[in-house]
Amino acid sequence: MILRALLIVALVAGTVAADPPPATLVSGQPARGAKQDPVFKLLEQQRLACKFAEQKHVALLARPLTSTGTIVFDRDKGIVRAVLTPKPQTVVLTKTSLKIVKGKTVEEIPLDKSKDLKAFAMIFPTLLRGERAALEKSFDIGLYGSDADWWALTFAPKSDALKKFVKTVTVFGKKTDVVALRIVEASGDSTDTQLTDVRRNKDVPDTEIAAAFGAN
Amino acid sequence: MRWRARAATLAVVAVTGIVFALAAPHFKFSTKITEFLPDDKENRGAQIAVLLAESELSKVMVIDLSLATPSTEKLHDTALALETHLQAVPDVAMARSGFTDADLNQMMAFLGEWPPTTFLPKSAFTEAALRARLSDLKEQLGGPMGVMIRQTAPRDPLGGMWEPLQALRSSRGDSIIDEDGVVYTPDHAHAFVFVETKSSSFDSDAQRAFRQVLDDWLTANPGVTMQTAGAAQFAIASEAQIKGDVNRIGIVSTIGILLIFLALFGSVRMILVGFVPMIFGSAVAVLACQLIFGEIHGITIAFGTSLLGVGLDYVEHYYAHFVLTPEVPAKTTMKIVAPSLVLGAFTTIIGFIGLGAAGLTGLRQMAVFSVIAIMASMAATYWMVPPWMPVTYKPPRTLGVVNRLVLRLMVKLTSRTWSTGARIAVVVVAIGMTVVGVRVARFSDNVNMLVSDKGPHIEQDTAVRSRLGPESSTFAVITAGTDEALLIAIGTATDELEVARGKGALTSFVPLGRILPSATEQLARFAAARAAVPVTRKVMEELEFVPDQFADYWTALQTTAPKILSLGDVRASPLAPLLAAWVPAQTTPIALIPLVGVTDVAALQTLVPSATIVAPAATIVDLFRGVRIRTVISSLLGVATILLLLLARYRSPRKVVVAVAPAILACVAAVGAMVAMGISLNILHVMSLLLVVSLGVDFGIFFVDTTSSLEESARTMVSIITASITTILSFGLLGLSSSPGLAAIGVTVTLGVTFSLLTCFLMASLAGPKLVAKEPE
Numbered sequence: 001m002i003l004r005a006l007l008i009v010a011l012v013a014g015t016v017a018a019d020p021p022p023a024t025l026v027s028g029q030p031a032r033g034a035k036q037d038p039v040f041k042l043l044e045q046q047r048l049a050c051k052f053a054e055q056k057h058v059a060l061l062a063r064p065l066t067s068t069g070t071i072v073f074d075r076d077k078g079i080v081r082a083v084l085t086p087k088p089q090t091v092v093l094t095k096t097s098l099k100i101v102k103g104k105t106v107e108e109i110p111l112d113k114s115k116d117l118k119a120f121a122m123i124f125p126t127l128l129r130g131e132r133a134a135l136e137k138s139f140d141i142g143l144y145g146s147d148a149d150w151w152a153l154t155f156a157p158k159s160d161a162l163k164k165f166v167k168t169v170t171v172f173g174k175k176t177d178v179v180a181l182r183i184v185e186a187s188g189d190s191t192d193t194q195l196t197d198v199r200r201n202k203d204v205p206d207t208e209i210a211a212a213f214g215a216n
Numbered sequence: 217m218r219w220r221a222r223a224a225t226l227a228v229v230a231v232t233g234i235v236f237a238l239a240a241p242h243f244k245f246s247t248k249i250t251e252f253l254p255d256d257k258e259n260r261g262a263q264i265a266v267l268l269a270e271s272e273l274s275k276v277m278v279i280d281l282s283l284a285t286p287s288t289e290k291l292h293d294t295a296l297a298l299e300t301h302l303q304a305v306p307d308v309a310m311a312r313s314g315f316t317d318a319d320l321n322q323m324m325a326f327l328g329e330w331p332p333t334t335f336l337p338k339s340a341f342t343e344a345a346l347r348a349r350l351s352d353l354k355e356q357l358g359g360p361m362g363v364m365i366r367q368t369a370p371r372d373p374l375g376g377m378w379e380p381l382q383a384l385r386s387s388r389g390d391s392i393i394d395e396d397g398v399v400y401t402p403d404h405a406h407a408f409v410f411v412e413t414k415s416s417s418f419d420s421d422a423q424r425a426f427r428q429v430l431d432d433w434l435t436a437n438p439g440v441t442m443q444t445a446g447a448a449q450f451a452i453a454s455e456a457q458i459k460g461d462v463n464r465i466g467i468v469s470t471i472g473i474l475l476i477f478l479a480l481f482g483s484v485r486m487i488l489v490g491f492v493p494m495i496f497g498s499a500v501a502v503l504a505c506q507l508i509f510g511e512i513h514g515i516t517i518a519f520g521t522s523l524l525g526v527g528l529d530y531v532e533h534y535y536a537h538f539v540l541t542p543e544v545p546a547k548t549t550m551k552i553v554a555p556s557l558v559l560g561a562f563t564t565i566i567g568f569i570g571l572g573a574a575g576l577t578g579l580r581q582m583a584v585f586s587v588i589a590i591m592a593s594m595a596a597t598y599w600m601v602p603p604w605m606p607v608t609y610k611p612p613r614t615l616g617v618v619n620r621l622v623l624r625l626m627v628k629l630t631s632r633t634w635s636t637g638a639r640i641a642v643v644v645v646a647i648g649m650t651v652v653g654v655r656v657a658r659f660s661d662n663v664n665m666l667v668s669d670k671g672p673h674i675e676q677d678t679a680v681r682s683r684l685g686p687e688s689s690t691f692a693v694i695t696a697g698t699d700e701a702l703l704i705a706i707g708t709a710t711d712e713l714e715v716a717r718g719k720g721a722l723t724s725f726v727p728l729g730r731i732l733p734s735a736t737e738q739l740a741r742f743a744a745a746r747a748a749v750p751v752t753r754k755v756m757e758e759l760e761f762v763p764d765q766f767a768d769y770w771t772a773l774q775t776t777a778p779k780i781l782s783l784g785d786v787r788a789s790p791l792a793p794l795l796a797a798w799v800p801a802q803t804t805p806i807a808l809i810p811l812v813g814v815t816d817v818a819a820l821q822t823l824v825p826s827a828t829i830v831a832p833a834a835t836i837v838d839l840f841r842g843v844r845i846r847t848v849i850s851s852l853l854g855v856a857t858i859l860l861l862l863l864a865r866y867r868s869p870r871k872v873v874v875a876v877a878p879a880i881l882a883c884v885a886a887v888g889a890m891v892a893m894g895i896s897l898n899i900l901h902v903m904s905l906l907l908v909v910s911l912g913v914d915f916g917i918f919f920v921d922t923t924s925s926l927e928e929s930a931r932t933m934v935s936i937i938t939a940s941i942t943t944i945l946s947f948g949l950l951g952l953s954s955s956p957g958l959a960a961i962g963v964t965v966t967l968g969v970t971f972s973l974l975t976c977f978l979m980a981s982l983a984g985p986k987l988v989a990k991e992p993e
Contacts, residue, residue, distance in 0.1 A: 056362070059765055060366070061354065061762065065354070098360065164367075
């Protein structure tokens with residue numbers, strides 16, 4: 001049930017990306033451990049806000065599902081993903097729960113049920129906190145490229161429970177910017193998310209944070 | 217000869233004592249409330265009440281844990297540690313908190329074993345419904361749930377296997393949350409562990425032992441606060457209360473009776489001998505009840521303790537005559553008073569037979585106990601006491617003084633004749649009092665009034681239950697001849713309840729029909745799904761699905777004999793712990809659907825004709841109203857039988873009237889006094905009035921049988937006074953019990969005995985000089 005948190009990660013990431021990451025970026029031997037620290041360090045944020053555009057390729061469907069919306073991150077509060085099209089929906093992810101608001105319907109799913117799934121749902125917020133050690137508890141992390149140019153961080157689940165659902169999560173970036181995110185599910189379905197109009201820290205006012213998180 | 221009689225007495229007492237001592241370790245005591253519910257097999261309400269009282273709903277103890285220093289993580293670990301600890305306790309049948317991922321995976325695996333149509337209503341296969349469900353699927357695939365839904369969608373595109381989980385979730389409400397195998401309050405301040413013991417919740421010995429397990433665990437876990445809710449703590453508290461009362465009453469009344477005996481009869485031997493019949497009677501009654509019923513109810517023990525005072529009455533009557541006529545041999549005195557004693561005992565037994573016919577196991581046990589105790593006491597008084605009477609005996613002055621005072625009073629009372637007008641006035645007043653008393657009397661059949669509603673166990677129970685959220689005070693009860701018929705009826709009732717909820721007749725209910733479809737319904741659903749294959753494919757294409765990706769679904773629909781889910785399958789499945797309370801495994805298939813927010817049971821019943829809507833509290837009140845009425849009728853029949861018996865014995869209506877007047881008038885006056893005190897009469901008051909009748913008739917018989925001289929009448933009045941005092945000593949203290957049920961017995965009998973005594977004097981006064989006149993044979 002907590003797996004409904006899974007896709008939240010897929011819907012969160014990115015900066016202004018004038019061009020896509022090179023096709024050969026994720027190849028060869030990835031860097032591991034402390035070598036990843038420069039990327040994690042530049043990713044660390046207090047606040048972040050951006051727009052997103054997503055394409056989900058599902059084998060059951062003849063065409064990909066597309067959606068657009070906004071993402072707001074606050075280091076202390078969590079992350080909010082608001083889908084604006086095709087149907088409005090807001091998902092609020094905190095350290096303990098995932099809340100889905102659809103019209104007047106509110107559904108709250110606790111994340112404490114499974115440490116693995118919680119770790120998965122929290123990939124992006126944890127990434128923006130720069131907490132590599134926390135992520136390494138649940139994922140094998142690989143770094144391709146470097147913070148000097150294009151880079152990609154790949155997350156492969158360690159536990160069998162997660163492997164049943166997810167194959168890899170990849171976060172793409174260029175220098176200091178997170179550009180895109182890709183999730184490949186165990187079924188072969190994939191989700192690509194592009195992030196645009198990224199604003200960081202002081203550029204994200206308190207009012208925007210308050211509006212996004214509401215009473216949460 | 218005397219030593220032979222004594223040896224025989226000793227032998228009987230010794231054998232009884234040995235048997236009692238050997239049997240005592242095997243005695244089983246109970247405080248089951250169900251013993252006081254009617255066991256009428258024809259009474260559906262009674263069956264349901266018993267079922268509810270014994271269902272899982274009442275068996276489970278809820279353990280509420282909180283920490284001095286709040287920490288969700290520590291509370292989580294603490295709850296799981298307790299759960300593990302309890303699972304290792306031999307008497308624990310089940311201990312769990314929430315559901316883990318592993319539990320959910322097992323449930324999902326079980327639900328996936330059945331055709332994808334099993335849990336889908338037939339209405340899901342219309343084009344509009346298919347479009348709605350498939351649109352939902354598309355939306356879900358793109359949402360946070362997508363990864364999960366993607367796993368099951370190829371086989372179950374319409375979401376059938378999610379239906380039971382959604383139904384179960386909706387039944388839980390928002391008051392508690394389930395995280396990582398632990399159930400919490402939403403603020404994570406309290407965690408809950410649910411536990412069921414193999415022993416009955418009403419087995420106070422076992423529950424006390426289990427309570428010790430909890431206490432030991434708590435001691436080993438400082439900083440943890442534990443509160444509990446459940447029937448077990450009521451059983452323990454009730455037993456402690458009854459035991460406390462019985463000990464207090466037993467000790468104080470024994471001391472009081474000893475002092476009275478010492479003051480009036482002045483012989484330690486007579487005191488010791490005097491207690492033999494009642495102890496013997498009680499021992500025999502306890503053994504008999506254990507043998508007949510397999511256990512003894514706490515109320516029976518409490519009532520039996522009080523009955524000791526009645527057993528003593530026979531001895532007192534005999535002693536009064538023996539002491540005041542010491543020149544007559546003990547054996548001869550017994551022969552003189554024996555007819556009265558036997559008749560008195562016989563009338564009492566008749567009264568208690570009426571009690572046994574009231575239709576409650578608990579009352580039946582009390583009746584059996586009383587009848588056997590009285591018969592044994594009577595027999596012991598007749599055979600065991602006389603051989604032990606002192607041959608040379610100098611009575612103390614006290615009894616002589618009392619006797620002289622009573623004689624003087626009797627002389628005064630019988631010195632003048634009441635005018636006819638005055639007699640008529642007395643009769644009119646008595647009848648008037650009876651009519652007014654009956655009309656003004658208020659009755660309460662709320663069984664909860666019989667047990668104390670105060671104490672830490674009540675406060676804890678209330679606090680814990682309030683944290684668990686709104687409780688169902690009403691149930692839709694469905695019974696049927698077979699499991700399949702039951703499932704069909706559940707489906708119908710679920711539909712009716714859904715309509716009723718739409719009309720505001722209730723706020724929520726457990727939609728059992730969504731979880732447990734009947735075989736007939738499952739086949740109909742399967743057929744509907746098969747018939748809808750073309751339209752399903754069409755709608756899928758319109759919504760941009762790739763129908764061939766749902767091969768598992770199409771394949772599942774191709775079989776001609778779909779696998780059918782039965783109640784037995786569910787009971788053996790991972791869903792069983794969730795459903796056991798609602799579909800208990802009974803000989804007669806039955807389902808209990810908890811309802812929340814019912815304001816008008818009758819209105820809901822109209823909307824849900826396929827189930828019986830039951831509010832257990834109200835049902836029990838109704839049942840006890842019936843029991844009370846039956847008890848009153850049984851008692852009246854008992855009184856009528858006593859009248860006939862007395863008529864056969866005395867062949868004089870006047871003597872019969874005098875013999876029964878103390879009983880009848882005492883009952884009327886006792887009811888009047890209680891009405892004046894604002895007491896609502898309950899089943900135990902009614903029952904106690906039966907005891908008053910028995911005691912009063914004893915007094916009347918003793919009085920009528922000893923009118924050969926005013927001196928003899930005075931001696932009888934002395935015995936009645938001492939009997940009244942010893943009875944009041946017992947029952948008066950019972951009236952001080954913190955248990956409303958015991959207090960009801962105490963107050964009623966105390967008032968009744970007091971009025972019986974006064975009525976005896978009134979009868980003497982009404983008889984006037986004719987009291988000692990010879991009756992024509």
